[in-house]
Amino acid sequence: VSELDPLCARLVSGDRRALARLLTIVEDGSAPQRRELIATLHPSAPRARVLGITGAPGVGKSSVTNALITELRGRGHRVGVVAVDPSSPFSGGALLGDRIRMQSHHADQGVFVRSMAARGRLGGIAAAAPEAVLVLAAGGYDVIVIETVGVGQSEIDVAALADTTVLVMAPGMGDAVQAAKAGILEVADVLVVNKADQPGAGMLESELRTMLEVGHAILGAASPSESDARSAWVPPILRTVAVRGEGIAGLLAAADEHERADHGSESRELRRARRWIEELALSTLRTRIGRSERLEELAAAVAERTLDPLRAAQALLDGLRAEGEGDA
């Protein structure tokens, strides 16, 4: 039917160049191309295990990912890696694509590494990551590692997608309180103190332990419905020296244990589907809003204070409804 069909067929047969081109479509493709990609691959793509690796800049996330790849390859898995650069809305992508990363696996056909820019205002990583996972899973990669740079919404979006989310920290690189404030500690299933051979590792670990206890108490009280699903699992705190591979087998074992303990795996699958649908619907609506001819005149009226922004938003939505009648 389309030009994507042969590409998808090559993907499924293990063609890495087809995989690369399809990931480029996920990242930069038009909405119709991405629509077709999802419609073609979704019905028959195998499910893959998704591991999220998050943490502040400088803690050694790439080293942890690199060591995890080695460990997973040793177990016979084929490993796809998506390294997310929170993108600029201005340049539309990473300023410096870090192509050198994970080069120790460069020659390994069972590993595929891709840097990807989150797409700024248009849904960000929450929209792009499920599509990248779909493409990699269809390409035969059964474990997919998503590594995010920075601290913020990306982490929370990745955690919603991952089976297990690993938060990496290091002595002296921002403290546990900062992670807790950013809400990252609450979405982490496994905590890693990397660079554990450096001074301050013990202090960071005890800080983390305290924050977890405080957080658990607050969460238990504040939002029972959200915490119910997670309350059974207490995130372990592990020490690694990822550049030397130390502690990585233990990290993977902890992730395995988390996956076994996560009885809500069916509801996780449902939650993922719900978020994906929501993001796709919102992307469509964002596009319609951005295209709306009324937006400019409404913005002018709001800037002049002759109209308040809420009435402007309502007028915009009324207009969309009328405009949208035709494009369903």
Place this chain on the structure above:
Amino acid sequence: VSELDPLCARLVSGDRRALARLLTIVEDGSAPQRRELIATLHPSAPRARVLGITGAPGVGKSSVTNALITELRGRGHRVGVVAVDPSSPFSGGALLGDRIRMQSHHADQGVFVRSMAARGRLGGIAAAAPEAVLVLAAGGYDVIVIETVGVGQSEIDVAALADTTVLVMAPGMGDAVQAAKAGILEVADVLVVNKADQPGAGMLESELRTMLEVGHAILGAASPSESDARSAWVPPILRTVAVRGEGIAGLLAAADEHERADHGSESRELRRARRWIEELALSTLRTRIGRSERLEELAAAVAERTLDPLRAAQALLDGLRAEGEGDA
């Protein structure tokens, strides 16, 4: 007409408790309350100058903000401060409200400091910050400083709102390359090397200079339309030791200069209004999507792979249109 009217009247007459209560409504209030707040305050609120202070954890943003307040007070301004904690979608707020911050201005009636959680999935700081600015402006604060914690989308949202965005960095706390990757460097109008008395300040400054030159070249080539508006302005790099107030007068002078140079101030006002309208419209749509009765069954079908997520999203939108007919 409403219970908010007397509160808004007290706000305008300078009542700080009314201000605090209205900011709580911005943060936690129901959609109808926030609607009313905007409708009441927007038509007559004076315009305020908005300064954004961004940067990674640990670089000393709060010290810079604190020193800026002193400087602005010396010039006779009334200063409102919003310290944004990127919120957790789980706890619905900051785990530890940092109430101690900026306590040196605690007794000063011309300063109002508020910690605020971004509202997670429901529009985040992009939705809450313009409302907080509106309330503070209506309360007579003519300069409003928005300080964000973390690196990511919050910074970019704040930059869209601010007249001048200041990126604070410090030697040894993540490097210039990381900021560039996160897209923050591109939205900064003024760069500050804080803790400039520490080793590495000179190296950080030269790194920043290089990144700016590279970024300018890339931006100029990659996205001419976006860069046009900014290309005239080259962000200065300043050194501060904020805890001792050193370099802060220079920082404020640079911000003044940026504001004078920013000939596009009218278009900035328009851009702000456009973003605000978009965010309000999207919030409404997110709420409708979250409430939709069809979402659960659609998610189940997607999880079972009997429906692809795009068709599910389209079905959801069709359903919304029908449901939405009544609630305009």
